[in-house]
Amino acid sequence: xxxxxxxxxxxxxxxxxxxxxxxxxxxxxxxxxxxxxxxxxxxxxxxxxxxxxxxxxxxxxxxxxxxxxxxxxxxxxxxxxxxxxxxxxxxxxxxxxxxxxxxxxxxxxxxxxxxxxxxxxxxxxxxxxxxxxxxxxxxxxxxxxxxxxxxxxxxxxxxxxxxxxxxxxxxxxxxxxxxxxxxxxxxxxxxxxxxxxxxx
Numbered sequence: 001x002x003x004x005x006x007x008x009x010x011x012x013x014x015x016x017x018x019x020x021x022x023x024x025x026x027x028x029x030x031x032x033x034x035x036x037x038x039x040x041x042x043x044x045x046x047x048x049x050x051x052x053x054x055x056x057x058x059x060x061x062x063x064x065x066x067x068x069x070x071x072x073x074x075x076x077x078x079x080x081x082x083x084x085x086x087x088x089x090x091x092x093x094x095x096x097x098x099x100x101x102x103x104x105x106x107x108x109x110x111x112x113x114x115x116x117x118x119x120x121x122x123x124x125x126x127x128x129x130x131x132x133x134x135x136x137x138x139x140x141x142x143x144x145x146x147x148x149x150x151x152x153x154x155x156x157x158x159x160x161x162x163x164x165x166x167x168x169x170x171x172x173x174x175x176x177x178x179x180x181x182x183x184x185x186x187x188x189x190x191x192x193x194x195x196x197x198x199x200x
Contacts, residue, residue: 007193008137009186012145012172014115015130016123017152028120036113036121043109052099059095062088077144078171078178087176130156137162138189140182142170163189 019025046054098105118126139157141148143166150166157164165185170178190196 002134005135006195007135007190008133009189010137010139011175011182012141012148013139013153014119014148015152015156016126017119017149018155032116032121036117039113039116040106040109044106052102055095055099055102059092062091062095076172077146078142078169078173080171080173080177082177083173084176131159133159133161135161136189136193138186139164140174140185141166142172142174142177143168144170145172145174147172165189 019028137157137159139153139162141150141153143150154164156162167174167178167181167185170181175182
């Protein structure tokens with residue numbers, strides 16, 4: 001509802017990434033398209049065979065946020081141990097719902113493929129949509145987040161009315177790892193946006 005939207009906050013968003021070379025662009029247009037096309041059907045097949053085991057492994061991995069380590073921590077960055085027990089319980093509830101309705105997992109693969117396509121392959125329509133935004137936009141991410149590309153986010157935030165804001169010592173779980181810092185940053189931004197006033 002653009003006529004009612006006065007501002008947009010994007011937290012660690014999946015925006016189109018910069019292409020570092022013509023070779024990388026060509027690779028995404030060839031091999032990338034193939035992987036995106038084949039990914040969802042292959043994932044659905046794997047889920048039919050191993051959905052319970054995958055969910056059990058994920059449950060074990062997040063059951064204690066403080067125990068997350070190794071490559072997963074390297075990817076998401078920050079300190080997953082700061083995630084509240086209440087948030088972990090919400091994730092576990094969602095996993096339990098997925099166990100009861102495993103057929104819903106198939107849509108996850110299609111959604112992920114769509115995100116990858118918009119970020120790396122068909123970037124033009126996504127960028128055109130971003131260019132058309134006519135309200136202030138706040139782009140927020142953690143400096144220790146290895147999922148997002150900070151250079152790309154900074155480039156996107158060069159659009160008129162966009163504001164970049166990285167937060168130190170936080171990873172990809174920014175809203176749940178450091179909710180106070182996230183809220184404070186958004187409130188500071190809203191305070192200077194015309195028509196918002198000072199949020200409480």
